[in-house]
Amino acid sequence: MIALSDAARRDLDRTSQFALFLAERASGAFRVTTGASPHQVLHRDNKARLLYFAPVEVARRPVFVSMPLINTWTIFDLLPGRSVIERLVGAGHPVYLVDWGRPGPEDAETPLARYVDTTLGRMADRALRHVAATTGAADQLDAIGYCVGGTFLTMHVARAPARFRRLCTLATPIDFHASGRLAAWSKPEHFPLDALVDGLGNYPKEMMRESFRMLRPTGDGAKWHGLWSRVEDEGFRTLWAALEQWNGDGVDFPGEAYREYVRRCYFDNALVAGGWMLDGSPVDLGRGAVPVHAIAASADHIVPAAAAFGIERAWGRALPVAPRVTTQTIRGGHVGVCVGRDLPEALLAWLASE
Amino acid sequence: MPVDKTTEPFAAFQGEMYNTWEKAMGAWWDQVLESPAFYDTVKSVGPMAQARGQYRQAMDSALRELQLPTRDDVVRLTKIVTQVEDRLLAQEDLLLQVQDRLIAMEREALKARIEAAEARIAAEAASRAAAAPAPAETAPAAPAAASTSANTGRRGAR
Known part of the structure; x- marks a missing residue:
């Protein structure tokens, strides 16, 4: 009886702390700074920027990172101690990161090839020039792509491999028909793609967020319950608030690029099935020539492991000797994996391997 | 917890x-x-x-x-700016390519000059070696005889 009363009192305290924290957040007093690792902008291409994170001493090879177009890059540098960038830079890797920026209505007609070929090519070029001018340590990049940024990067590396030594895809959809519920919703008979792009221009971030939320409708309950049960922990509160802030800060998907992306990837599953001509040349992962390491998150409801590991079946299959493709599953969800402890270690191990 | x-x-x-x-x-x-x-x-x-x-x-x-002014007008204006920026970036790409080519040409030209200089030095060395007296074939028996023998050798080379 005493135990029950203690527990009830503790829960009451917790509930009042929970309410206070929510009030503090709502008033704007609890604001978290994300993306705080020091960096400089090396290059701008329309809204996209190439960010350079310099290590104190360059001890390892340069890393090129392509972030998703539909979110801000700060998920890779959320908080001190919860930052992939911080760990890579701390280990001596110079990091070059593509931040796609926030497309506006003027970008609605920008074709997908502009992002996949021109922007990524230019960013990798400028990164390599910077490497040559500063350390001259490498003439090729080790590339990491996350989510849609990984899909774009995979397509780019398959089409223009010269600048890249190898590729790591993180929670990157390749076999789109293995994306579970998202694949079912995105069938041409259900999803009014043309009407949406024609009517709205860019595909709005709010719609994207809602569709991801509906993939796991009880996720919201788990989120609030998680906060309530650990609200006394200041570190957890800060992490929770930072994730919420990041999650609410989405980016619209440029309309025409979205049309091509959904049609070819979700409708046709063309990265695996083939037959995709982008800007007059084929998108053929079968010609992918560099070694690939694919990482999936164990509880990813947006890009399940089957969708991420689709690259195993597609990559380099048209070559006489296919390059090595390795896979790894890390504990976490689609977003949570970026702020967990396992991802930086997995990336550093991959970067250290030959 | x-x-x-x-x-x-x-x-x-x-x-x-x-x-x-x-x-x-x-x-x-x-x-x-x-x-x-x-x-x-x-x-x-x-x-x-x-x-x-x-x-x-x-x-x-x-x-x-x-x-x-409508939203479309603003979008059109922004698109024009973006297109101008695109063209500038394309020019930048070309300039960088030209720079790369110039550096490569300079490197090749330097390499060619070094090779030519080395070839000239080698030819000069060869001609000097050819012009140099042939080494003495008989070993000197005594210091006095050695001097005579060396002189003879030099004359022989001429």
Whole structure:
């Protein structure tokens, strides 16, 4: 009886702390700074920027990172101690990161090839020039792509491999028909793609967020319950608030690029099935020539492991000797994996391997 | 934080309640999200988006009638700026390529000059070696004889 009363009192305290924290957040007093690792902008291409994170001493090879177009890059540098960038830079890797920026209505007609070929090519070029001018340590990049940024990067590396030594895809959809519920919703008979792009221009971030939320409708309950049960922990509160802030800060998907992306990837599953001509040349992962390491998150409801590991079946299959493709599953969800402890270690191990 | 179920029955009960709720809600949502009604709702987003597009066009026409700048005008202006930027970036790409080529040419020219210089040095060395006297064939027996022998050798070379 005493135990029950203690527990009830503790829960009451917790509930009042929970309410206070929510009030503090709502008033704007609890604001978290994300993306705080020091960096400089090396290059701008329309809204996209190439960010350079310099290590104190360059001890390892340069890393090129392509972030998703539909979110801000700060998920890779959320908080001190919860930052992939911080760990890579701390280990001596110079990091070059593509931040796609926030497309506006003027970008609605920008074709997908502009992002996949021109922007990524230019960013990798400028990164390599910077490497040559500063350390001259490498003439090729080790590339990491996350989510849609990984899909774009995979397509780019398959089409223009010269600048890249190898590729790591993180929670990157390749076999789109293995994306579970998202694949079912995105069938041409259900999803009014043309009407949406024609009517709205860019595909709005709010719609994207809602569709991801509906993939796991009880996720919201788990989120609030998680906060309530650990609200006394200041570190957890800060992490929770930072994730919420990041999650609410989405980016619209440029309309025409979205049309091509959904049609070819979700409708046709063309990265695996083939037959995709982008800007007059084929998108053929079968010609992918560099070694690939694919990482999936164990509880990813947006890009399940089957969708991420689709690259195993597609990559380099048209070559006489296919390059090595390795896979790894890390504990976490689609977003949570970026702020967990396992991802930086997995990336550093991959970067250290030959 | 792990909950000790033996000492905290309230917390254990709470956890059990939450898990039951999550499971039940998940099952219910699964049914909803895979029902034909849900797919119909997804499809209905299309006409809504089209209606929004038409509304925007109507707003633009109204503003145009009032001689006011429309959203499309602003977008058009921004597109022009973006196109100019694109062209500048394309020029930058070309300049960098030209720079690369010049550096490569300079390197090749330098290499060619070094090779030519080395070849000239080698030819000069060869001609000097050819011009140099042949080494003495007989070993000197005594210092006095050695001098004579060396002189003879030099003369022989001439």
